Amino acid sequence: MFVTSAFAEESAPAAEGTAGAGAETHAGTAVPGEAHGTFPPFDPATFPSQLLWLAITFGLFYLFLKRVVMxxxxxxxxxxxxxxxxxxxHAAKLKGEAxxxxxxxxxxxxxAKTKANAIGQQANDAAKAEAETARKKVEAALDKKLGEAEASIASIKANAMKEVGSIAEDTASAIVEALVGGKASKAEIAAAVKSVAR
Structure with a gap:
């Protein structure tokens, strides 16, 4: 325990005034004045021992770090x-799997897109085939009706042409009678109508 000199001097008269064991206790704890100097860690006389203990402590701490902590x-x-x-x-494996x-x-x-395109193409081809079949049926029916109509027209035309000859002969005979006033023979009128019809 460190006691300053001023405190030691003040406590000495008090120690004289006290009796018995109390005075001896205070007198025994007093520090002589010459012992007061510098703080021991800063005393150059203690540097070698401090450096020794610093090296030992550092070495032990180093060994502790090297053997235990590290x-x-x-x-x-x-x-x-x-x-x-x-x-x-694991992440690389999962990434590979992904x-x-x-x-x-x-x-x-x-x-799936290829199959869908194939199915669409098949449906398109089937629809085209059905449409082509229906178109051919309609064309066949129209051709048949057209053939019938042409036959009917040809028949009507042939009948009309037969009637035209006789009508032309009657008309020519009536015109000759009106213009000339006489009658022409049927053979002459028929020959004249045939020559004009050519």
């Missing part, structure tokens, strides 16, 4: 690195 930290870092490596490998799934999906989508 292996544990190294183990923790190794475990963490292993875990990170495993996580990265890429494979995406590729499979895209392939299935392409196949």
């Amino acid at each position: 292996p544990r930290l190294g183990g923790i870092i190794d475990v963490r690195n292993d875990r990170i490596t495993q996580d990265l490998d 890429d494979a799934a995406v590729a499979a999906y895209e392939q299935e989508l392409a196949e």
